[in-house]
Amino acid sequence: MKGEMNAMMLERPGQPLMYRKVAIPQPGPGELQLRVIACGVCRTDLHIVDGELTAAKLPLIPGHEVIARITALGVSVTGFCTGDIVGVPWLGYTCGACRYCLAGRENLCEKAKFTGYTLDGGYAEFMVADARFCFLMPAGYQEATAAPLLCAGLIGFRSYRMIRPEATRIGLYGFGAAAHILTQIAKAQGKQLFAFTREGDTAAQLFAIRMGAGWAGGSLDKAPERLDAAIILAPAGELIPKALKDVDKAGQVICGGIHMSDIPSFPYALLWEERSVQSVANLSREDAKAFLQQLALSPVKTQTTTFPLSQANEALRQLRSGQLQGAAVLLINGH
Template sequence: MIRAYAAHEPGGKLEPFEYEPGSLGDEEVDIKVEYCGICHSDLSMLKNDWGMTQYPFVPGHEVVGVVEAVGSKVKNLQIGQKVGLGWYSRSCMTCEFCMSGNHNLCQDAEGTIVGRYGGFAEKVRAHQGWVIPLPEGVNPVTAGPLFCGGITVFNPIVQFNIKPTDQVGVIGIGGLGHMALGFLRAWGCEITAFSTSPDKEAEAKALGATHFVNSRDPEALKALTNSFDVILSTVNADLDWPTYIKLLRPQGRLHLVGVIPNPLSVPIFPMILGQKSVSASPLGSPTTIAQMLNFAGRHHLEPIVEFFPLEQVNEALERLQSNKARYRIILKMDH
């Protein structure tokens, strides 16, 4: 039996829960969970905001732990190896997207907390393809959020070939945004942080921002017209998107990784004139995750985190819900 924490109804408290995982598949891996980050996606799934949660629901998809058991056909991982697991726990490995290295676009990909039990538990199971070894230089204690929030902001850097000479804006200095600042500074970009909290300026610059703008100041925004090659939005809120389109240079891109509540509305004429684009992306492939981890280790990048013991998971979720987390929360297992 695997001991975990589960909710039995939308928005319900997490309570101790046990389940029988069944026999280990040939290509599956059991991970003994040591640390598991808490993500806003865990909250959204807990409340069934996306209409796909199954109860009992065990959250947790920012797992770091040790390989405890491997299936008979697992060749790339060994028992005792330090590994991580993110949003996806499996993909089909045969479709055109998996075969071209874009496993995160697989239409049959399995979410670690979608229709199965996640990492707020003593163990979690996944397909070998999505269990990623931690390289030298990556701190396992703080690495969990890299497997969701980190890859979410790193993936666009690779996908869109962001260059060190690019002018990049980052909207939102929270769980995702603070990691984006670190990656982009190490990448060599000039970065402008946009935030509704003027008191975050010093912290944003310490995290990697070259410049800071209060996004509630219309004159400050107007002064940046035609300035950016890429603007990365990490927020889950509706903003004045036409204004940000104006801030893009010709061929500039507004890229969203935050799940905004309402449909996007942007004027098409300035986009046509400037050949500008709006895009979005999900996490990243196993290869891109491994690249991110190597990059993070080489540049000594790690998320800023707070810790809670697993038995205080409800208090930790409440802290995240009330936007008090600075900047990510990690659960420590008690075994």
């Protein structure tokens, strides 16, 4: 496809995205040209637009939760056909040669590129992507409602896989897009989920219970029993000492976000007894493959609020103010 397309562009951090007409990108060697069906709006997009993450290419088309149909194949692409529906996640390129890539930790690649951050993403009618980092979406996950799986779902899943398998009582701190997907997967595996939301947000607490959490309360509430692990999905550093208080001996506190406010100081006693705090960075292609396989075993239903492409700023505003339940999705060439 050639010609012009509409795109939402970040021209200066801290300013709203601009609705622009730009040339449809053409696929280079190894790349796919994609007609975007839908693109999820992730909290990371907020951190990029607000300038809290500072390595963005400019101008930038954000968006890294993409469901799209292939419109053209660059030379030497194998394994895909025009018309296939693929998902495009945050990880957009790795070098394959640095010590992290060679050690099977491509999520930490020294030369990694990221969709919608250092590469143009899916807040547009078309995009191109390195075919090696695109995934054929399984049946049942080819619609706009699958978009949040590509980051909220994947990062939640990678965070969850960091937890020792014998852990059964798991706290989720921040109950948005990632938590509502993860709750369904973890519940299907027999885990007990404890959801911590913003103080007084009873709507989010009821949402958590509906998704399968056994208990839901405010983030300052004491956990009703000692937890084996905690996953923090809200960008609030003060949740780390709180989660350490909630977990039992050897409890793990996993931080799923890319950006967080400063962590207040806390007594060593909270970390004592082999409790740990760990961050989760990016994802690997192996995570994506395992996650898509998991979706086939235990189906997940996402709850989405859709916006037209031109309303991306409004979607970001609603995400920032915490008024969304589940995930925001830009509906671009979908229906």
